[in-house]
Amino acid sequence: MSGFRSLRIALLAAALPGFAVAATSTDWPNYGNDAGAMRYSPMTQITPANVGSLKVAWTYHMKPAGAARTAVSQTTPLVVDGVMYLGSPYGKIVALDPVSGKEIWSYDLPDNEKPAPRGMAYWPGDKDHAPQLLFGTNTGKLRAVNVKTGQAATGFGEHGAVNLKTPEVMRGFDRQYAETSPPSVYRNLVITGTSTPEESRGVSGDERAWDVRTGKLVWTFHSVPRKGELGYDTWAPGSTENRSGVNIWNQVTIDDKRGIAYLPFGDPAPDRWGGDRHGANLFGNTLVAVDANTGKRLWYFQLLHHSLWDWDSTTLPMLLDVKKDGKIIPAVAAMNKSAYLFLLNRVTGKPIYPVKEIPVPASTVTDEEAWPTQPVPLTPPPLARQSFSAATDVTTVTPELNAFCRKLIADHKLHDSLPFSPLTMDSQIARFPGSGGGPEWGGGSFDPKLGYFIVNTMDMGSIEQLEKKKEGYWGSTTGPDSFFIDEKNKLMCQTPPWGSLYAVNVNTGEIAWRTTLGVTDSLPEAVRNTGRPSLGAPLSTASGLTFIGATDDSRFRAFDSRTGKEIWTFRLDYSAHASPISYQGKDGKQYVAVVATGGSFLRSPADGDSLVVFGLP
Secondary structure: OOHHHHHHHHHHHHHOOOOOOOOOOOOEOOOOOOOOOOOEEOOOOOOOOOHHHOEEEEEEEOOOOOOOOOOOOOOEOEEEOOEEEEEEOOOEEEEEOOOOOOEEEEEEOOOOOOEOOOEOEEEOOEOOEOOEEEEEEOOOEEEEEEOOOOEEOOOOEEOOEEEOOOHHHHOOOOOOOEOOOOOEEEOOEEEEOOEOOOOOEOOOOOEEEEEOOOOOEEEEEOOOOOOOOOOHHHOOOOOOOOEOEOOOOOOOEEEOOOOEEEEEOOOEOOOOOOOOOOOOOOOOOEEEEEEOOOOOEEEEEEOOOOOOOOOOOOOOOEEEEEEEOOEEEEEEEEEOOOOOEEEEEOOOOOEOOOEEEEEOOOOOOOOOOOOOEEEEEOOOOOOOOOOEOOOOOEOOOOHHHHHHHHHHHHHHOOEOEOOOOOOOOOOOEEEOOEOOEOOOOOOOEEEOOOOEEEEEEEOOOEEEOEEEOOOOOEEEOOOOOOEOEEOOOOEEOEOOOOEEEEEEEOOOOEEEEEEEOOOOOOOOHHHOOOOOOEOOOOEEEOOOEEEEOOEOOOEEEEEEOOOOOEEEEEEOOOOOOOOOEEEEOOOOOEEEEEEEEEOOHHHOOEEEEEEEEEEOO
């Protein structure tokens, strides 16, 4: 770095007040804004009455000159004390002026590393340490950057990095171990998850916490119980040995007041067959509450026993309050890709509304022992399609699509599906929700004034059948990307809606409203309001607005949070498969920002590179 650039950064840092001061309510300091991930902004400048006047204030292009290809980004920027921080899929972390978009500093990751695609965490520092940005990488490292200097944080690990690929989790396997979501910060701890491969035996999905000042390991929670630990007997003898999966590839949420961390564990591997792991398989597809200081388990709730559907608990758990029977109940909203919403007391783990264990279909696959029941909340109902019948559910949006889908059903000899239908080894099934959900990793937002939990879900089925893999387990013969659609035109084969935005009144457990989310531009105008698949989360504001991109139709929308009415739509250059934020600039204006790069849907490549920021004229 040149002496001039060093001086410029130092002067900018000195000019920016309150680096170690707690973020204000006009900032966006966490992935979900608050540590409990409500994705709620208390600002009221942009309202249902004036949202129609929103214009693009500025755009930041992440792709550097000369980059070989355009990269997908699902990241959520942070705004703290008058500075925006953004992780780029091109191996950079940048600090921007959130009013103008002007770059303040840029940090280049070494060794062609990329930051985790969904975002970063912010630590406000202490009397001896400057504030830091913390983020995982595609190479299994946890990095810290000093926000004053834009350089690696000294004292954290080695040269600002901790190698997460320790012998304890790698277990001698040379396999994938990477960060896909932001870590979580509690006091002086940073809590990390990981993605893992799909093989039965491999690297561990254990959850860990590190000292944010030194990078030293503080605690580990065993996602697959060891002998003598609670849950060990929920696995067949020998099946826990080197078991992979049961990992957290989304973020952990934190109850700062109570010092509780909520760990949303995903499926065991492999995720569509459990013949080598008979039992309920704790802590697979389970929300676990632990003491954030020590990692000691407090309670757990399993959303899915012995998972066979790739319905990971990917949806970000959200902390909110439920007003019921004259009492305020501290709650956590938990979902997985099955689209059932569980509202639990976040202190005890007990359901606030009744949950019933219902009988589900048995499996006919060799060696499989499907769990005989699954937990289902009696309220609210599921927030996505749960079954399919070729006799009644084939789309009639156009005659051509109807004919295509009926031929697809005949060619694949697809049989109908019921809720929790297991895959078979002798025929293919149109399974709902498919491997994409239901809801996905974005999670919901919460309007505390209305008591509405607002979440986007999609109805996109999977065509799947099991076959014996050479590694010895049964896996999907059609693969995770074989969806029940016209692939060429990206049109779903079941009756719409294909994507929805729901509001659930958490104080009653009932659906307050549902609206179709997304349009299909390739269809005739009269039938375009089908809804679309979506990746990303909504944002709610105190003025009664809910903003969301997420859909693959390149739109950014605002809805009336009370009614679900769509009241503003902006046509983006690229789809925004990311989660928006809102903040106040130093000019006193409220802004709304979202990353829009396209890609992400059905593994399609990116076609853009933009962070787009909106404000009132």
